[in-house]
Amino acid sequence: MPELAEVEFIRRRWDPGLGRPIERIRWHPRARVFRGADAADLSAALTGARLLDSAARGKQIRFRTDRGHLGIHLGMTGNLTAESPGYLPGRHDHLVLETGPAVLVFTDPRLFGRIRWSPGAADPPWWTSLPEPPHTPGFTFAHFQSLLHRFRRAPLKAVLLRQEAFAGVGNWMADEILWRAAIHPARRPADLSGAESRTLFRALRFVCRRALETIGRDFRDPPRTWLFPHRWEDGGRCPRTGAPLVRETIGGRTTCWSPGRQPPP
């Protein structure tokens, strides 16, 4: 489920547990989500620790504690919830932090998500190495052009999904951006005109910013004027042209596009 704005929304679900010590931690140390993390260290450090604040960048979430940094990636099916005291962990709850007022749960049936732990006060590399997200002022058109040049031979659908370039953009956002820009997802950066590059840049920033304002704030769906509510509908139609939408695999992912509006290469 989670892309840029969903991640931002889900991050805040653990707010009820901020500022209070973690009295107990329940977890499955051998779960795949802990791959690459020092599991024993994580468990020992988090017991008695205090969550101070959190932030999201792209699809990565970071919780700062008084003992180190907890990193959470939701993968495809990961989720965070805050439950009432006495909550009993379910089958897919891999990390449960019990604070006084709230039980903080990380759940993930498909185990594509990931939990990291870095002791100490310094920002860990997995956080500092994240790129500038597309909705920020620092993400300039010149920067965008350099990214297009770097990935000039790949289908735009695949290009927009590169997290080291467009942090937070996922499958539905990439389709939304290309649909808004009226550019076919199989087109390649090298073949774009200057005007098309500019249009794509604007669509990228618009979709990222507006998604954060709607989904990111209160999980409200984007309006019917977006591709979003139509893309998985049976017999879904383009909100601009009224023509039936096409679904096919492009760039390795199921892709929805509007024929007529987005002419194939």
Place this chain on the structure above:
DNA sequence: TCCTATGTTGTATG
């Protein structure tokens, strides 16, 4: 039974 799924990563190939 077979297909799909809002993601990342390892591996092969150019």
Place this chain on the structure above:
DNA sequence: ACATACAACATAGG
């Protein structure tokens, strides 16, 4: 070394 393409990961639901 870098860019590109694709299978693999694990589970649930239609």
